[in-house]
Amino acid sequence: MTKVNQNVSRRSFMQLSGGAAAASALIGLPTIARGAGKDVVIVGGGPAGATAARYLRMIDPSVKVTLIEANATYHTCFMSNEVIGDLRTMESISTTYDGLKSAGVNVVQDMVTSIDTKAKKVMTKGGNTYSYERCIVAPGIDFKYELTDGYDAKTAETITHAWKAGPQTATLAKQVKAMDDGGVVCIVAPPNPFRCPPGPYERASLIANYMKKHKPKSKVIIFDSKDKFSKQGLFTQAWKKFYGFGTDNAMIEWMPAAKLGKINAIHAKDMVVETDFEQLKAAVINFIPAQKAGKIAFAAGLTDKSGWCPVKKLTFESSMVPNVHVLGDASIATKMPKSGYSANSQGKWVAQAVVALLNGKQPGVPSFVNTCYSRAADDWAFSVAAVYKLNMEKNLIGGVKGAGGLSPMDASAEDRKREVAYGHSWYNNIKKDIWG
């Protein structure tokens, strides 16, 4: 069964591809022989790591791929706001690694504790060591807990960030459901750069969407660490239309940094958020802290002063250490946003580039896509999209000029409704593309 699946998926990729890497694996026996024993170790089984793993196997089955991930089940951050807004189940945003296993990926459930980039070895908590020719690090994000008094990983179990989908997503959903009518949910939105720039505002929308149906006297107050945010015009338009934004009966209020000052402390016992100029008591607090690259990126020396990982944009190979590629949210992929689609698109390209490098070839020319849907009400969604090309001189992955951009402000209600369905299509298809 496994064999059949592998063959089918490989052949299908050939159809899709016709590219150098795929073809070299197909026709040139010498290439396969040279490729034998090529070990790639992938750290992290989120969208970037899992995509890279699957595509490496499809493009060149002679590459031995080991993916190390701490969790047996992964919950996607994308669509997790629909769980919080009571529009879908936790089950529907979960995935196992069976699809990767049947693609011939050696999936190891363990936590990577260090990477010896000189000896080219990855060490795990379970005490195992894995050697690599090329290592792909996709650890996602970690939080700068130290910036806020009264908030740490332990507190986050009750005053959630829910910015890595999983148990906290379920907790936040439960808290919103259990809240009395008339309560306030405070979402604290993080400073740039952070995972999923429109995410906090979609979350506010879908909580308000739930309240409108079940707790109409309640409201969401966003305490923002910024003075503007992603898709602001489109969100504001939707909030006015559905949630009385800007009126006395607003179900969503947005407080910019200019009015709040710095967000200083969370008082868990009193359920109070304290800023320079404001104190807010809330029934539910969702505190999304400032972010940095996942822990292992620091341990492996892949980060710079910014707390993120600089990369050579052609191959996403680390600018700090050789033979290690960093992709997804942890990387500085300017100007691609930190999104699931970016991670997926990067994973595909880096798989092609790494196969080329392992076979002593040049990686060719990259091309990326990002599309991001945000849902603001039952039948109301909008998107941002871009096609990205590499500018080698500027070491910049820029959007193609004249293309991409936001859904128009004057789109019809029918188009907004269609974007809900297209968003769900995106989710179903990309999830299958990533994890099989």
Added chain:
Amino acid sequence: MLRIKSIPAALAVGVLAIFTSINTASAEMASVQTLASPCAGCHGVNGVSVGPATPSIAGLTEAYFLDSMATYKSGKRKGTIMSRIAKGYTDEETKAMAKLFASMKFGRTTQMSDAGLAAKGKELHAEFCDSCHEQDGRKADGIGVLGGQIAAYLDYTIADFYSGVRTMEKRKAQKMNAFKAEHGADGIKAVVQFYASQK
């Protein structure tokens, strides 16, 4: 990479490898594999969508693929997002992707469909649609594949033709309008169910 244009699709995989083994570093255009692989994010693995709304694009003819991209690009065809995406690719890149997707097999995702409506739709299809959308809408020279296409997408497309968001050729408009006049919304529902029911 540009040279792929003159190569028959069946040979493309083998021949390309030779070009790329000579030199890819100086190529200015991404390989068609690199260009096309991000499409899967919305249109499904190998261009076969699992829905609920985004259409499958594998197996579309080159002519139809090119026409869709060109009209999205020019704004003649309105979409929610494809008008923004299509503008991101040069004509050369679009041609390469058209050739690639045309060489792939149209895949059909199992969809919920009403057997009774589908049976009625089959009769209506034979009467009104078959002269252009031959072989139960599965054959599609220069036009979209209907047989087995994602139902919501068919609904959207039909609605857009009737509302004038998308324009129709005179002959097609006559047929479509006659169909609607005689069978109305129920008739449209039935033919969509017929196409969606195809495996």
